[in-house]
Amino acid sequence: MYSDKVMDHFSNPRNMGEIENASGVGTVGNAKCGDIMRMYLDIDENHMIRDCKFKTFGCGAAVATSSMATELVKGKTVQQALEVTNKAVMEALDGLPPVKVHCSLLAEEAIHAALWDYAEKNHITIEGLQKPKSDIHEGEEEEDEY
Numbered sequence: 001m002y003s004d005k006v007m008d009h010f011s012n013p014r015n016m017g018e019i020e021n022a023s024g025v026g027t028v029g030n031a032k033c034g035d036i037m038r039m040y041l042d043i044d045e046n047h048m049i050r051d052c053k054f055k056t057f058g059c060g061a062a063v064a065t066s067s068m069a070t071e072l073v074k075g076k077t078v079q080q081a082l083e084v085t086n087k088a089v090m091e092a093l094d095g096l097p098p099v100k101v102h103c104s105l106l107a108e109e110a111i112h113a114a115l116w117d118y119a120e121k122n123h124i125t126i127e128g129l130q131k132p133k134s135d136i137h138e139g140e141e142e143e144d145e146y
């Protein structure tokens, strides 16, 4: 059911953990299953992603897609990181079973949320980046409707 690459990234996730004083942090949740993913980005003064780490409280496919997504965004500029879509991540993993496609969306959304956070903190605009819908801000009162 799962490709070798998915199994590999699930069994040995790359870049799991957190980055202290990250340039951008994004946390998103999947309304369907309640799983949560957090992405940390370390970005240098040329807007290049030096490092990326993730934490996922979710299913195996979510772990594998976050792991692959961190590998794909590293070394890219914030603009190029937008090309790391869930489709690109799935292709890099040699596909996911159809029922697991929604899991790969978490990775894309978490990257976008972290980029949004970075852009806001630095008062810059990343062309083509939309405000993430399911961003979960810690410590904020407002609750997203699920």
Ligand code: FES
Binding pocket: 030, 033, 034, 035, 058, 059, 060, 061, 062, 100, 102, 103, 106
């Ligand atoms: Fe929740 Fe996969 S089932 S992210």
